[in-house]
Amino acid sequence: MIGARFDRGMKSRELKHSAVLDFSAVPPYDFVLTVHKPGGWSLLTPEEVFENEVLWTAMRVPTGELFGLKLTSIGTVEKPRVRCWVYSDHKFGRVEKANLSRAINFTLNLKEDLKEFYALSRRDSLVRALTEDLCGLRNTKTPDVFSRLILAVTLQMAPISRSDQMMGLLISEFGESVRFDGKEIAYWPSAAIVAEASVRELERRCKLGYRAKALKGIAGVVRRGFPSLEELETMLPDEARARLMELKGIGDYSADIVSPHFGFALDVWSAKIFSLLMFGKVPENPREAIPRIKRIAEERWGKWRGYVFIYVLHDLKNLSRRYGLNLTEV
DNA sequence: GCGTCCAGGTCTACC
């Protein structure tokens, strides 16, 4: 696991102090499907480690501090309980433990009740298939708004391999890592570090191209003060989107990626997948088809369209088999 | 090898 990206002088800290926090969740909650999603998306950082149903990862809280996390299930899908060891370089105070507990609850989305979403399966065959395949998968969040903004910006106008390259370079060149429990976990750069870097450095060292200017600008705004994802969640969905779209470089698609309200973040790739599922064919111009597919999704699934979106993207293999489609190769 | 095209959006100038 500890590969080349740790050999480049990345700032690394040893976290010797730990605390144990236990959580319950609203069932159904499948810990493994939630923290280690079938589509391969990470929970908090692409560098986290998942072994034998245990996840080692890192979490930056809005104060800027980075903590180590070790997570495992101590319950079942129907009686879900999660145990979390939190690691820090200092002893934990009572208030800090309470804040961390809230941040982990937010991240794992333990209290969301999906009853209405699962009820949709009675009248919607696609939702029925999805909830049969991935029962208990919960959408997750992060307390660190800047890491979501990095993800959104690097996903723009690039094949996934190129996005991975940009994200990996941002972490290795400007990120930091923490060592705890025998693991070393690298994490996204802070907004302050990116705001301090020059556009030229970001272009050259992270191959961000034209995105470098936008990311530096966004980092500056976040460093000066921007709502956390917990604060964006307390806003109405449209209000949260509008705040995000005030950031130069964050448009309709990126706002849906970042928003904790789980929008229908349709891009060219996912537009092809949903076109195949809904109409049986890929549109001639997928980009032009995006507004139409979004409209249909809102009419068909309402406020649960974000969940349909996530479930579909993590269920491509099963759906391909079920419907005789090749959704993994679009 | 080398040149060309284009991708998992966004912004801006122009009409």
Place this chain on the structure above:
DNA sequence: GGTAGACCTGGACGC
């Protein structure tokens, strides 16, 4: 208000 064109980089493709 709507829309065409520019924008980094690197992989795929044709020659």
